[in-house]
Amino acid sequence: MQVVRAEAMxxxxxxxxxxTLAHEIAEPKSTTIHGELVHNATVLADLEERGFAMTGEGSRTALPPTVAVMVTAHGISNRERDRLQGAxxxxxxxxxxxVRRVHDAAQRLEADGYFVVVAGRRGHVEVRGIVEDLAHHVVVESADEVEAWPYGKIGIISQSTAAAADVAAIRTAVIARHPAAQVRFIDTVxxxxxxxxxxxxxxxxxxxAVIVVGGENSNNTRRLVERARARGVLAQHVQGPDDVDIDGLRGIDTVGLxxxxxxxxxxxxxxxxxxxxI
Ligand code: SF4
Known part of the structure:
Protein backbone atom coordinates (compact mmCIF):
# COMPACT_ATOMS: atom_id res chain seq x y z
CA MET A 1 0.00 0.00 0.00
CA GLN A 2 1.24 3.48 -0.82
CA VAL A 3 1.23 5.91 2.09
CA VAL A 4 0.89 9.66 1.50
CA ARG A 5 1.90 11.71 4.51
CA ALA A 6 0.28 15.06 5.31
CA GLU A 7 2.72 17.94 4.90
CA ALA A 8 2.15 19.05 8.49
CA MET A 9 1.28 16.54 11.18
CA THR A 20 11.57 17.92 26.97
CA LEU A 21 11.09 19.65 30.30
CA ALA A 22 9.67 16.46 31.82
CA HIS A 23 12.73 14.56 30.65
CA GLU A 24 15.04 17.16 32.21
CA ILE A 25 13.54 16.74 35.67
CA ALA A 26 16.18 15.08 37.80
CA GLU A 27 13.81 13.59 40.39
CA PRO A 28 10.66 12.39 38.68
CA LYS A 29 9.59 10.49 41.80
CA SER A 30 9.17 13.81 43.65
CA THR A 31 7.03 15.36 40.92
CA THR A 32 3.36 15.03 40.03
CA ILE A 33 2.17 15.66 36.48
CA HIS A 34 -1.16 17.45 36.97
CA GLY A 35 -3.40 15.98 34.25
CA GLU A 36 -2.36 14.30 30.98
CA LEU A 37 0.93 15.78 29.82
CA VAL A 38 0.13 14.45 26.37
CA HIS A 39 -2.90 12.57 25.08
CA ASN A 40 -0.82 9.55 24.23
CA ALA A 41 -0.90 6.27 26.14
CA THR A 42 2.66 5.19 25.19
CA VAL A 43 4.22 8.45 26.35
CA LEU A 44 2.17 8.46 29.55
CA ALA A 45 3.24 4.89 30.35
CA ASP A 46 6.87 5.89 29.79
CA LEU A 47 6.55 8.86 32.17
CA GLU A 48 4.90 6.68 34.78
CA GLU A 49 7.72 4.17 34.47
CA ARG A 50 10.23 6.94 35.10
CA GLY A 51 8.51 7.46 38.46
CA PHE A 52 6.31 10.53 37.97
CA ALA A 53 3.12 10.62 40.03
CA MET A 54 0.13 11.53 37.86
CA THR A 55 -3.15 13.23 38.62
CA GLY A 56 -5.69 11.82 36.19
CA GLU A 57 -7.73 14.30 34.15
CA GLY A 58 -10.83 13.37 36.14
CA SER A 59 -9.25 13.78 39.59
CA ARG A 60 -7.55 17.15 39.31
CA THR A 61 -9.64 18.51 42.18
CA ALA A 62 -7.59 16.39 44.58
CA LEU A 63 -4.28 17.85 45.78
CA PRO A 64 -1.24 16.24 44.12
CA PRO A 65 0.80 14.11 46.55
CA THR A 66 4.19 15.80 45.90
CA VAL A 67 5.39 19.37 46.46
CA ALA A 68 6.62 19.75 42.86
CA VAL A 69 3.68 19.84 40.43
CA MET A 70 4.01 20.02 36.67
CA VAL A 71 1.31 22.03 34.88
CA THR A 72 0.74 20.59 31.42
CA ALA A 73 0.80 22.37 28.05
CA HIS A 74 -3.01 22.65 28.29
CA GLY A 75 -2.62 25.14 31.13
CA ILE A 76 -4.69 25.79 34.23
CA SER A 77 -6.81 28.69 35.50
CA ASN A 78 -5.43 31.35 37.82
CA ARG A 79 -7.87 30.03 40.39
CA GLU A 80 -6.30 26.55 40.18
CA ARG A 81 -2.81 28.05 40.24
CA ASP A 82 -3.69 29.92 43.46
CA ARG A 83 -5.19 26.78 45.00
CA LEU A 84 -2.05 24.74 44.33
CA GLN A 85 0.37 27.45 45.42
CA GLY A 86 -1.79 28.17 48.50
CA ALA A 87 -1.36 24.50 49.46
CA VAL A 99 -2.78 28.45 25.30
CA ARG A 100 -1.71 31.38 27.46
CA ARG A 101 -2.73 33.61 24.57
CA VAL A 102 -6.28 32.17 24.75
CA HIS A 103 -6.44 32.87 28.51
CA ASP A 104 -5.21 36.44 27.94
CA ALA A 105 -7.80 37.01 25.19
CA ALA A 106 -10.61 35.71 27.42
CA GLN A 107 -9.57 37.91 30.35
CA ARG A 108 -9.21 40.95 28.11
CA LEU A 109 -12.71 40.47 26.69
CA GLU A 110 -14.21 40.05 30.14
CA ALA A 111 -12.37 43.10 31.47
CA ASP A 112 -13.79 45.09 28.53
CA GLY A 113 -17.33 44.07 29.47
CA TYR A 114 -17.93 41.29 26.92
CA PHE A 115 -19.92 38.13 27.57
CA VAL A 116 -17.39 35.50 26.51
CA VAL A 117 -18.33 32.73 24.08
CA VAL A 118 -15.73 29.95 24.01
CA ALA A 119 -15.89 27.74 20.93
CA GLY A 120 -14.55 24.39 22.10
CA ARG A 121 -15.18 21.05 23.69
CA ARG A 122 -17.10 21.31 26.94
CA GLY A 123 -15.16 19.72 29.80
CA HIS A 124 -11.86 19.56 27.88
CA VAL A 125 -8.98 20.35 30.22
CA GLU A 126 -7.87 23.43 28.26
CA VAL A 127 -11.42 24.81 28.13
CA ARG A 128 -11.86 24.21 31.86
CA GLY A 129 -8.71 26.21 32.52
CA ILE A 130 -9.96 29.09 30.36
CA VAL A 131 -13.48 29.36 31.77
CA GLU A 132 -12.69 28.82 35.45
CA ASP A 133 -11.47 32.42 35.64
CA LEU A 134 -14.50 33.90 33.86
CA ALA A 135 -17.67 35.17 35.53
CA HIS A 136 -19.92 35.39 32.43
CA HIS A 137 -19.31 32.88 29.69
CA VAL A 138 -20.72 30.00 27.68
CA VAL A 139 -18.95 27.11 25.93
CA VAL A 140 -20.42 26.12 22.58
CA GLU A 141 -19.37 23.07 20.61
CA SER A 142 -21.16 23.96 17.38
CA ALA A 143 -23.13 26.73 15.69
CA ASP A 144 -26.36 24.88 16.60
CA GLU A 145 -25.74 25.70 20.26
CA VAL A 146 -25.68 29.46 19.71
CA GLU A 147 -28.64 31.10 21.46
CA ALA A 148 -30.03 34.61 21.78
CA TRP A 149 -28.09 35.67 24.88
CA PRO A 150 -29.23 38.85 26.68
CA TYR A 151 -25.97 40.79 26.27
CA GLY A 152 -25.06 43.83 24.21
CA LYS A 153 -21.34 42.97 23.99
CA ILE A 154 -20.31 39.46 23.00
CA GLY A 155 -16.69 38.33 22.64
CA ILE A 156 -15.77 35.11 20.84
CA ILE A 157 -12.62 33.05 21.33
CA SER A 158 -11.91 29.36 20.86
CA GLN A 159 -10.00 26.45 22.30
CA SER A 160 -6.55 26.49 20.68
CA THR A 161 -7.20 23.19 18.87
CA ALA A 162 -10.70 23.93 17.57
CA ALA A 163 -11.40 23.49 13.87
CA ALA A 164 -11.13 26.89 12.21
CA ALA A 165 -14.22 26.14 10.09
CA ASP A 166 -16.33 25.34 13.19
CA VAL A 167 -15.20 28.56 14.86
CA ALA A 168 -16.10 30.55 11.74
CA ALA A 169 -19.59 28.95 11.71
CA ILE A 170 -20.07 29.80 15.40
CA ARG A 171 -19.00 33.37 14.78
CA THR A 172 -21.48 33.71 11.90
CA ALA A 173 -24.29 32.26 14.04
CA VAL A 174 -23.52 34.64 16.94
CA ILE A 175 -23.66 37.65 14.62
CA ALA A 176 -26.91 36.41 13.07
CA ARG A 177 -28.60 35.82 16.46
CA HIS A 178 -27.41 39.17 17.89
CA PRO A 179 -27.87 41.78 15.13
CA ALA A 180 -27.86 44.66 17.63
CA ALA A 181 -24.92 43.47 19.74
CA GLN A 182 -21.30 44.53 19.53
CA VAL A 183 -19.54 41.28 18.58
CA ARG A 184 -15.77 40.97 18.89
CA PHE A 185 -13.87 37.96 17.64
CA ILE A 186 -10.30 37.03 18.60
CA ASP A 187 -8.84 34.18 16.56
CA THR A 188 -7.16 31.88 19.09
CA VAL A 189 -6.82 28.67 17.07
CA ALA A 209 -8.89 6.86 2.90
CA VAL A 210 -6.91 8.40 5.73
CA ILE A 211 -5.43 7.10 8.96
CA VAL A 212 -5.34 9.64 11.80
CA VAL A 213 -2.94 8.76 14.62
CA GLY A 214 -3.66 10.27 18.00
CA GLY A 215 -4.89 9.78 21.54
CA GLU A 216 -8.48 8.98 22.31
CA ASN A 217 -8.83 12.24 24.33
CA SER A 218 -7.06 14.41 21.80
CA ASN A 219 -9.41 17.15 20.60
CA ASN A 220 -7.42 18.11 17.50
CA THR A 221 -7.11 14.44 16.47
CA ARG A 222 -10.87 13.98 16.69
CA ARG A 223 -11.39 17.12 14.63
CA LEU A 224 -9.13 15.76 11.88
CA VAL A 225 -11.15 12.53 11.82
CA GLU A 226 -14.47 14.38 11.73
CA ARG A 227 -13.28 16.63 8.93
CA ALA A 228 -12.14 13.70 6.79
CA ARG A 229 -15.49 11.96 7.27
CA ALA A 230 -17.36 15.18 6.50
CA ARG A 231 -15.48 15.29 3.19
CA GLY A 232 -16.66 11.72 2.46
CA VAL A 233 -13.22 10.14 2.93
CA LEU A 234 -12.94 6.90 4.89
CA ALA A 235 -11.11 7.73 8.12
CA GLN A 236 -9.72 5.54 10.89
CA HIS A 237 -8.71 7.05 14.25
CA VAL A 238 -5.92 4.88 15.67
CA GLN A 239 -3.65 5.23 18.70
CA GLY A 240 -0.98 2.99 17.20
CA PRO A 241 -0.38 0.27 14.59
CA ASP A 242 -2.37 -2.32 16.57
CA ASP A 243 -5.57 -0.30 16.09
CA VAL A 244 -5.45 -0.20 12.30
CA ASP A 245 -8.44 -2.06 10.84
CA ILE A 246 -6.70 -3.73 7.90
CA ASP A 247 -9.91 -5.37 6.66
CA GLY A 248 -11.49 -1.92 6.51
CA LEU A 249 -8.84 -0.88 3.97
CA ARG A 250 -9.52 -3.78 1.58
CA GLY A 251 -9.48 -2.66 -2.05
CA ILE A 252 -7.62 0.58 -1.26
CA ASP A 253 -4.07 0.97 -2.56
CA THR A 254 -3.27 4.52 -1.45
CA VAL A 255 -3.89 5.81 2.04
CA GLY A 256 -3.28 9.21 3.63
CA LEU A 257 -1.54 9.54 6.99
CA ILE A 278 -0.04 -4.34 3.55
S1 SF4 B 1 -1.81 22.31 20.02
FE1 SF4 B 1 -1.24 24.47 19.82
S2 SF4 B 1 -1.81 25.40 21.75
FE2 SF4 B 1 -1.81 23.19 22.09
S3 SF4 B 1 0.23 22.74 22.85
FE3 SF4 B 1 0.32 22.50 20.63
S4 SF4 B 1 1.00 24.52 19.85
FE4 SF4 B 1 0.31 24.78 21.93
Missing amino acids: GMCFGVRDAL GKSLIDTTCPL CRPTKERQAALETLLDRVP TAGTSTPDAVIDAVARLLES
Missing part, protein backbone atom coordinates in the same frame (compact mmCIF):
# COMPACT_ATOMS: atom_id res chain seq x y z
CA GLY A 10 2.16 15.17 14.58
CA MET A 11 3.64 16.66 17.67
CA CYS A 12 3.54 20.46 17.99
CA PHE A 13 6.21 22.58 19.65
CA GLY A 14 4.03 23.11 22.76
CA VAL A 15 3.83 19.40 23.53
CA ARG A 16 7.46 18.78 22.50
CA ASP A 17 8.68 21.51 24.90
CA ALA A 18 6.58 20.11 27.75
CA LEU A 19 8.00 16.63 27.17
CA GLY A 88 2.43 24.90 49.31
CA LYS A 89 2.95 23.34 45.88
CA SER A 90 5.82 24.48 43.71
CA LEU A 91 4.74 24.67 40.06
CA ILE A 92 6.76 23.61 37.04
CA ASP A 93 4.77 25.35 34.35
CA THR A 94 4.76 23.94 30.81
CA THR A 95 1.65 25.83 29.68
CA CYS A 96 2.00 26.41 25.94
CA PRO A 97 2.39 30.12 25.11
CA LEU A 98 -0.42 29.74 22.59
CA CYS A 190 -3.08 27.97 17.27
CA ARG A 191 -0.86 27.94 14.20
CA PRO A 192 0.20 24.25 14.45
CA THR A 193 -3.48 23.25 14.56
CA LYS A 194 -4.27 25.41 11.52
CA GLU A 195 -1.31 23.97 9.61
CA ARG A 196 -2.44 20.40 10.36
CA GLN A 197 -6.01 21.17 9.32
CA ALA A 198 -4.86 22.82 6.07
CA ALA A 199 -2.52 19.91 5.29
CA LEU A 200 -5.39 17.48 5.82
CA GLU A 201 -7.55 19.34 3.29
CA THR A 202 -4.81 18.96 0.66
CA LEU A 203 -4.33 15.31 1.57
CA LEU A 204 -8.07 14.59 1.27
CA ASP A 205 -7.97 15.77 -2.36
CA ARG A 206 -5.53 12.94 -3.12
CA VAL A 207 -6.58 9.83 -1.17
CA PRO A 208 -9.70 7.67 -0.74
CA THR A 258 -1.84 12.33 9.50
CA ALA A 259 -1.56 12.69 13.28
CA GLY A 260 -2.66 14.88 16.16
CA THR A 261 -0.39 17.29 18.02
CA SER A 262 0.37 14.84 20.86
CA THR A 263 1.53 11.98 18.67
CA PRO A 264 5.24 11.07 18.85
CA ASP A 265 7.10 10.57 15.55
CA ALA A 266 7.93 6.96 16.50
CA VAL A 267 4.23 6.05 16.70
CA ILE A 268 3.50 7.70 13.33
CA ASP A 269 6.42 5.83 11.76
CA ALA A 270 5.22 2.52 13.21
CA VAL A 271 1.77 3.04 11.68
CA ALA A 272 3.35 4.03 8.33
CA ARG A 273 5.47 0.86 8.34
CA LEU A 274 2.44 -1.31 8.99
CA LEU A 275 0.45 0.33 6.19
CA GLU A 276 3.34 0.00 3.74
CA SER A 277 3.58 -3.68 4.56
